[in-house]
Amino acid sequence: MADDAAYLTGLAQVLWPGGGRFERGGETSRPLGARALGPDDDEGGFRAYLPVPSAHHPRVILPADDRFTAARGISAFAQRHSARARLRAALLTTAFASGLAPMLLRDRLHVATAHSIEQALSSALDREVVIAIHIGPPRANRKPVLLLLTxxxxxxxxxxxxxxxxxxxxxxxxxxxxxxxxxxxxxxxTVPRLLHTQEWNGGPLLVQEALPVGDQTDRPTRRQLLRCVVQISELAPVVHLPLSGSPYRQALAERIDVLGDRPEVPALRAALERLPDVRLPFGAWHGDLTRWNVAGTARRAFVWDWERLEFGVPIGFDALHYELNECVQSGVHPGVRRWLDSGARLLRDPLLVAAGLAPGTASTVMALYLVDLATRYLHDRQDEAGGFLAAVDDWLLPALAGLGHRAAHTSRSPA
Known part of the structure; x- marks a missing residue:
């Protein structure tokens, strides 16, 4: 919890470098930025934000004096895929819309309105904007996402x-x-358009359009998901190559080598070297296709968060990534066991077979995906942030060992 509060303090200094003060339960804590705002400062010079549910456990930061923006922020950032999550979002939205939330939530960020992120965004977009902020749970790649409203x-x-x-x-x-x-x-x-980029307080800032997702969209069906996977793979020309001669395999081996003396490296290197030399289709992958980054209607899928986009990757990785994240929602170990079967079924679907993925290569592609995912987590040091999938030696390496044996016996497509 202390780490969360420290993250919140550091984040406030990035977004509002003009200064401010941080209150917990009505008591002023340490100052923010170059100048500490005092209780006697002109209220027109600063604005109050509410960390929700608290400064010790912040997930969203909402304006205390703007009911509408706060309620829209709850609605936009809520993950409502379960009955419990929908109820929590409804209660929070009602509390902010009615004006009760500022009375119930006692922690505050008071920040200077001069030289603020709101001011910078309003200037860049040539219109006044107000913001609600999502920061999510602790992860190595945790960063603020700002909802911009007029x-x-x-x-x-x-x-x-x-x-x-x-x-x-x-x-x-x-x-x-x-x-x-x-x-x-x-x-x-459909993907979002890039609206603006600049540097802000020492870091990059990007603004992208909001996709038309909401109550009329839901998680994609299996067919929608696989159409997404195939169409994303075709963002660059798809090529068919033996694994041993592919730039992808060489790059993955180099990424493993860069990890140096990490204890997981020998197992990852050995798993990659033991895989059969099958012929695979290589294309683009989104890199983080999960229920949090895609929504669908009967006719279209809307996909955002493209920070992991890569090219020249085995087709099917996006389907495996989505399925793994679905399976582990109720527990990592039982979820991984389910994924070993359901992931293989996805890769054998006619849509992916038509894209060039031979059914006999499913285990090899799954093993490659796990090697790639483990390498990513280790480079990003996700284990230090406590992500529930980050302990690769706990679940990933055992699953990878089993897939390696399965790949050697099931592959029927030698290079």
Missing amino acids: PGGRTVGYAKIGVNALTSRLVRAETRALRRISGARMRDV
């Missing part, structure tokens, strides 16, 4: 800000990705 309540877009080396790299990567795919024509997939 004072009249119209959604302008979303902004992301890099607050450390990793998140800055990801924000810059997403900026490049949105530029690269801006002219792409995917039949059933």
Whole structure:
């Protein structure tokens, strides 16, 4: 909890470098930024925000004096895929809309309105904007996502800000990705347009349009998901190569080598070297296709968060990533066991077979995906942030060992 509060303090100094004060339960804590605002400061010079549910456990930061923006922020950022989550979102929305929330939530951020992120965004977009902020649970790639609204309540877009080396790299990567795919024509997939980029307080800032998702959208069906996977893979020309001769395998081996003497490295290197030399289709992958980054209607899928976009990756990785994150929602170990079967079934679906993925290569692709995912987690030091999938030696390496044996016996497509 102390780490969460420290993160909140540091984040406030990034977003509002003009200064401020931090209150817990009505008692003033340490100052924020270069100048501490005192209780006697002119209220017109600063604004109050509420960390929700508290400064010790912040997930969203909402304006204390703007019921509408706060309620819209709860609605926009809520993950309502369960009955409990829908009830929590409804209660919070009602509390803010009725004006009760500021009386119930006692922690406050009082921040200077001069030289603030709101001021910078209003200037960049040539319109006044108000903000609600999502920061999510502790992860290595935790960064603020800002919902931008006009004072009249119209959604302008979303902004992301890099607050450390990793998140800055990801924000810059997403900026490049949105530029690269801006002219792409995917039949059933819509992506956000890039609206603005700049540097803010030492880190990158990007603004992208808001996609038309909400109560009329839901998680994609299996068919929608696989259409998404195939169409994303075609963002660059798909090539078919033996695994041993692919640039992807060479790059993955180099990424493992860069990890140095991490104890997981020998197992990852050995798993990669033991995989059969099958012929695979290589294309693009979103890199983080989960229920939090995609929504669907009967006719279209809307996909955002493109910071992990890569090219020349085995087709099917996005389907495996989505399925893994679904399976582990009720527990990592039983979820991984389910994924070992359900992931293989996804890769054998006719849509992916038609995209060039031979059914006999499913275990090899699954093993490659796990090696890639483990390498990503280790590079990002996700284990230090406590992510529930981050302990790769606990679940990933055992699953990888089993997949390696399965790949050796089931592959029927030698290079």
